[in-house]
Amino acid sequence: MASPLTRREVNREATLVDIRQQARELLVADGPAGVTLRPIARAVGLTAPALYRYYDSREDLLLDLIADLYDELSTSMERARDSVPAEDLKGRFMAVTMSFRTWARAHPREFELVFATPLGDPGQCKDARLEACGQRFGGVFQGLFVELWMRRPFPVPADHELDPRLRDQLHQWATDNAIPLPLGALEVFLVCWVRLYGMISLEVFGHLSFALTDVDPMFDAMLAEVANQLGLPEYAEHAPRLNRR
Amino acid sequence: MASPLTRREVNREATLVDIRQQARELLVADGPAGVTLRPIARAVGLTAPALYRYYDSREDLLLDLIADLYDELSTSMERARDSVPAEDLKGRFMAVTMSFRTWARAHPREFELVFATPLGDPGQCKDARLEACGQRFGGVFQGLFVELWMRRPFPVPADHELDPRLRDQLHQWATDNAIPLPLGALEVFLVCWVRLYGMISLEVFGHLSFALTDVDPMFDAMLAEVANQLGLPEYAEHAPRLNRR
DNA sequence: CGTAAACAGTGAACGGCGTTAATCACGGCG
């Protein structure tokens, strides 16, 4: 049988993607503040109030846009990962990380919207969608990290070396998400995440320009350092196939 | 002789600080987007167009507000530093760093405005004032770092270990600002800055909540790690006076 | 098949926004 979607539903879906597309073009052109209803509506061939048939509010539309961008980023990172053979874990790690940075530099406005919009003080996300998107995004790093550790464990702090308060939180996190890693490895993961995010957002927001005109070499150096900490030897750099399992 | 300020000029100055004060209250209450002219004017006892006697535009007012916040942060960091005896460099380092984080956590809206507002793509700051404020802010860390290295040098990468592209930029930076440090030390400085900024902005923007409910212990751990890298021994923790000069 | 309900869309309107223009009052200086 054919699709159970009525003609109206398919139209609706098309309009929805059209709206998001135009919203994004505005975002790119004028920044987050430039994403306003009337120009979006005009570009889609509607009037502003019509958008309320699709979103409860501008805020709601923005949330959907953020989710879209999150997904795009996650997809591009996954693709970068899968473009490297599964045995070459260092290659995959590098590919994913550089894909993150590449996306951020190519889409600073989008990066700003996704990563520098405070998620409200209630500690919870504003939206379950975003929670899921963040999960997927983090999962790319996390999955790679787990695989990395499983295949060839690297030195991590022992449990007793961790601050008990930190240890408890890491334990909670590990059990909640069934992450089969020692707590020390989780701490290493977080430290890596901090360095990666810190570097990229500093770069995108221009807070490294006081010292550097081109962040590339410093980013490469940081990546190499992190890779080293993760037990990914340097000699595999130009011959990634060497470290067979 | 009395002040060369006419009564009008002193009034003007008072109104200016009043404006910034009210603007900040709006910032705290409603976030950057809530800083709008009419409510500010109302709170100061004026109408919106009157503000144009004081600022060219809302943007200009925001810039001044940012500069104010920058200064407040710098001042509080300097005070934290000076509250620790000059010989206790580790204590000063800790004090300054924690003061930064404390300010960011206590003023998330302000932090967002100051640190997550992209400074325009032209590479240059929008404003010379901000340049100066950033200089002062960074100077607190930088001054401490220089003093640290001068008094007791810690291991840093040698010049030939640095990526030539990175080395050249660091050299440029060092000569432009007359920083009497080896290039490797500058790289260490940047890495520390990345970790510090990364951690704090991740915390403020809620991008660590996926794993941690309380960032305190992880921040402490990072601080300890950084201090260690900077040759600040741990045993000074509870007896900061031990390492006399 | 026909009809009622659900849906998509419109134009008008409200209050608020940044900003400009015309206008008035007054303090400081010659």
Add this chain to the structure above:
DNA sequence: CGCCGTGATTAACGCCGTTCACTGTTTACG
């Protein structure tokens, strides 16, 4: 005193998000 720069006002323009009353069109059901 007179004059000019300054501080402040009101009115207005065009934009914004959002609501409301209203009109067609599509879907679903008896």
